[in-house]
Amino acid sequence: MAAAKSPSLPLSRRQLLKTGAALGLGTAALGLRPAWANPWGQAAGYPQGVETGPDLALAIRRDTLPIAGKTARPISINGTSPGPLIRLKEGQDAVLRVTNLLEEPTSIHWHGMILPPGMDGVPGVSFAGIAPGETFTYRFPVRQSGTYWYHSHSGLQEQLGHAGPLVIDAAEREPFRYDREHVLLLTDWTFEDPASVFRNLKLGEGYYNFQERTVADFFVDVEKNGFADTAAQRAMWAQMRMSSRDIADVTGSTYSYLLNGHAPSDNWTALFKPGETLRLRIINGSAMSYFDMRIPGLKMTVVAADGQPVQPVPVDEFRIGVAETYDVLVTPKDDGAYSLFAESMDRSGFALGTLAPRLGMTAAVPARRQIADRGMEAMGAHGDMDMSGMDHTQMAGIDHPGMQGMDHSKMQGSDHSGMQGMDHSKTQGSGHSGMQGMDHSKTQGSGHSGMQSMDHSKTQVSDHSDMQSMDHAQMAGMDGMASPEAGTMLPVGVAQPGSRYDQAGVGIDPSERRVLVYRDLKAFTPWPDRRPPGRELELHLTGNMERYMWSFVGKKFSEVTGPIHFEKDERLRLILVNDTMMEHPIHLHGMWMELENGAGELIPRKHTLNVKPGERVSALITADAEGSWAFHCHLLYHMDAGMFRVVKVA
Amino acid sequence: MKSKTVVIGTGSTLAMLVAAGAQASDGYDAPANWPSPMAEHARASVLVDRFEYASPDKGEEALVWDFQAWYGGDVNRVYLKGEGENTQGDGEDAEFENLDLLYSRLIADFWELQGGIGYQGGIASNDHPERYFGVINLQGLVPYRVETDLDLRVSEDGDVSASLESEYDLRVTQRTYLQPRLEVAAAADEVPEFGVGEGLNSVRTGLRLRYEITRKFAPYIGGYWEKSYGDTADLARASGDATEDTGVVAGVRLWF
Known part of the structure; x- marks a missing residue:
């Protein structure tokens, strides 16, 4: 265990704030968006506005920041929530100093990284956690490349925006080429205290589900499918004391779905020049939400899953489970705008951004599908x-x-x-x-x-x-x-x-479009x-x-x-x-x-x-x-x- | 669950000791000062299923309540359940039809088996006769989502009684529910002081229409019909009460 743990806070708070300011200055100027969510993204090999390794410092703090147009109290990392893009290079020895300025213990888990067990960041499994005021230094050799992310593994802190993207540049050339890249981090934000969300889930039934089947639906279904079938189907679910509409435990009734920390109304925009091939690094960093992601009008070519290269798959849409990442290539040829549309699996909401050649543009937003x-x-x-x-x-x-x-x-x-x-006939062979x-x-x-x-x-x-x-x-x-x-x-x-x-x-119609x-x-x-x-x-x-x-x-x-x-x-x-x-x-x-x-x-x-x-x-x-x-x-x-x-x- | 000890005392002294789930000694090899990676906490909740003003056709107007509060984990809980009313304008204090302190254990996905002591009477008031019970309760959801509470009581004098309460939520819209209710009471022994006859005592059905302003605050209106039977009806007649009545209610359902 190469843990180099400082027993107490080595930096004064003032020093830290200064460091944070130096790192997050652009952030403040841009209205507290994460610095890496730069409209121009990053041209290949030209990183900007990110925390670049191998040696960097991260300060974890409870902050007052605007989210979805309202004042919120997320956990910030170097002043932004979600946190900065951490960019490392394959072959480096990463030294990541994490200082806890919260009033409770915290941690960072480097999701998807292969590293020594003491550096994995799970309190109670890899280490003791990072006590308030302490700095923990994560040290590990970087032996992989691709799109990953990081997040707290302490309590429910992840729900408060304690997460961010982690990109590892490959030491050798990757099997695909692109001109520019954007990181698209999907999260689900709630203005409720995560502890009360958990309590509501524990004690209420379908607390956040406002898309249940009702009496009115029943009559619609009867008209469509006949009484006997409708009644039979309803009866089966009722008999099991379950709901066929139980798609998501926590829904858009409390969540604002965010793309790079921005609600749909913010119109966060990723820029491109027509004809460029873009690499979109999509990370589902949400606490509870699966998304179905598409860019109407653009074919996406999936080139990596969970950071690992895969043979190219052209698709129109993909479902991204919580904590998964996908890298896709798109080549917008027209001088027009496209919607980056990530619909929650239960159709109760969506995260949205725009892919455009200039700021201030919008594209048509697809209609949400009906809950399945x-x-x-x-x-x-x-x-x-x-x-x-x-x-x-x-x-x-x-x-x-x-x-x-x-x-x-x-x-x-x-x-x-x-x-x-049954199937006995098929089971010929050794003594079963x-x-x-x-x-x-x-x-x-x-x-x-x-x-x-x-x-x-x-x-x-x-x-x-x-x-x-x-x-x-x-x-x-x-x-x-x-x-x-x-x-x-x-x-x-x-x-x-x-x-x-x-x-x-559930909720995907494969005949509608090509889905991964x-x-x-x-x-x-x-x-x-x-x-x-x-x-x-x-x-x-x-x-x-x-x-x-x-x-x-x-x-x-x-x-x-x-x-x-x-x-x-x-x-x-x-x-x-x-x-x-x-x-x-x-x-x-x-x-x-x-x-x-x-x-x-x-x-x-x-x-x-x-x-x-x-x-x-x-x-x-x-x-x-x-x-x-x-x-x-x-x-x-x-x-x-x-x-x-x-x-x-x- | 092995580390949970439940102590049930009489009266109001009931304590539930939930030892924190220390994991370190169980083969994880984690140093003792490390926290558990997933800590579980006991919770508490109060559900006021009915808090309503009832206006009967024949009887007296009354404020009626029916609540249950609990503390504990997923499997072991301590419940306090209370049902009672305060008849308006009779100059008497409120009466608890039952006030039960129960230990509860989850015995199947949808069922809790509960046992403890019950009380009937007026709390801190001499307006009503009092008695204590031993109570066994089965509470849960039957298939088709009918909320059910079946209890069996033995009083300090050895009188046996049972009751069944069922309710069902029919979802009219995402926030509006129509809730039929049924209460049936029966007894094996006659206890005239409490108006209890042998056999089927009473049936009470109701229908409430509730609107959830939030999941936790839902006003409702409704009506009910009730009838007493057999010896119980005779006892009611003897004390000048109606044996059959209908009424309307307005109230609120709360949980927190």
Whole structure:
């Protein structure tokens, strides 16, 4: 641990303020916007208005700043909120001095960085945190490049704007070229105290959801779909005591969605010269909000995901989960303005900026879509649901506009209670003595078996695939982890049955425009560790929505007694099964997760994986980072409600 | 949850000790002076489900309340529940139909099992007869989101009674709710002093239309119908009260 920690404040407050002023002078002059959010962005190789490494100082403070036209009390970093762009170069040894001028402990986690465990910035896991008045010096070698971000890992500080972009310039030439770059940091700001947001989530039901289905909708639906189908669908959700409109826990009813710290009315503008190729580094630094990002009139070419280069994918729109980053290239040819439009997943609001050749221009703002209803995959995912007791044939005829990507024919006529016994014919091969373990509902205490089995029936990736997951589920029922023999596992890179990498998720209509899906992501070159996994570890994502308790394998962090163990240098497969009806962006600190999206040896690597409701997702991990690491859902309030574990590599 | 100890005492002395979830000794190898990465805190909440002025056809006008307050975590909580009324113009103090102090445990996703002591009477007033109960309660959501509270009481004299309260929120708009309510009371023993007969005592149904100005402040208007049965009805008649009545209410639902 190379922690060089100063026991007390080495600089006087006055000195610090002076430093801050020197660094943030332009900020004040421009109306307190982050200095890096310069309209001209940065021409390649010409950084300006940023904190450039390898050696820099950051002062964390509670400040009074305008946000969305009102006075707010965010946490600022060197005088701006969100904080400055930190720009490092691959190969440097970074020295980042963070001084806490708050009245409570703080921290900075460098999201997506591979670094020593003591430098990861998670209080209680990597270090003690930074006490008020103290300076902590982060030192780590920079051995990667790309678009990342940083944020507090203390309490709910991230919700107060304690976050900023982190860009690492590559030592060698990247596999794409561009003339200018802009960082687009998406955040969600609330004027409420984050602690009361959390309390409202814990104690209220659907507290921030003002897009629930009503009696009036019922009659509209009856007119459209007929009484029987409408009633049947409503009845199913009601029976489960859940809402099909539960897309986002915290919504535009309290959030102002910000682009680079600016509300839509600010018309934050990124400039370009017609014909230039722009690299847009999009970071979802919000606490709770997924966004669907598009620039009407421009094709975007995705060239990196979570900082790592991917083979170019031209798209019209992409969904960005909390904590994910995407780099896209655009080449606006016309001398006109374009909207940078990031719509929240529940359609309750949007972040907006303008891409234009001159300041003061605006483009047409797209209409927000209607909120979608969650479909069967979310229902089936929920642990409490008694699938066998429901008449699925009723579902088949219903026209669900919100259920894109669902193939109802797969549901039709399937007898879920009988599914557990199916697929035996497919499971030829080595002695599968664990057949009785196929009853997932028994081993997991959750009724997701119906959905899984369904997925199995349509997945033909391998004859063995069905048995794999069955075995795992059985194991998971014992100790939450599965370690079947290596010989019975899926080949490297193959998508798990139950994954939906070909779908962007709820509320996206793939026929409307070309939308990025996980299936599209292909690494530029294979990652160095080509070993197949030596074992599998299956973790279920679980929750009690009524109490707003979120957990892994049914246990909140406060209820588990120790870390998840990775053996040093082992290669393992992490399987995440979402038993809830919400998306969860799962983030592993310290190590990459190679997402097995079916791309074979070109599977992409990510620091944050979006796991959709009912989905089963797998990633390969090389456990080369000795030490303790945080592993959690990156929805801030889910994490604080218990969806957090420590992974110990030893 | 192993570190949680619940102590229930009689009267008003009830303490809940929630040991802070110290993680350091559990294989994390974190130094003792490091904080827990995710600290959980106990919370407290008060829900005043009904606070209303009731104007019956036959009976006396009354101020009616029904609240529950709790303190604790996700699984273990201490509840204080109170339901009562102050009949207007009778010169008497308010009467609590019940005032219960309960330990509550989450036993399933939507259900809490609660147990403790209950009180009936006028607090700090001799206007009403008093008695104490042992109470067992099952509170939660049945499928289709019907809010349900089922309780079983045994009084200090061994008299057994039970009651069921159900309400359902029908969402008319994003902020307007129509709420049907049902209350049924029954007893195994006759207790004339409290107007309780053996068997089915009473049924009370109501319908309230509420508008959420905020999630936490929602005024409402509504009406109800109530009827007492059997021995209970006889007792009511004997004391000159109506056995069947209807009324209108106006009030507010609050939580904080």
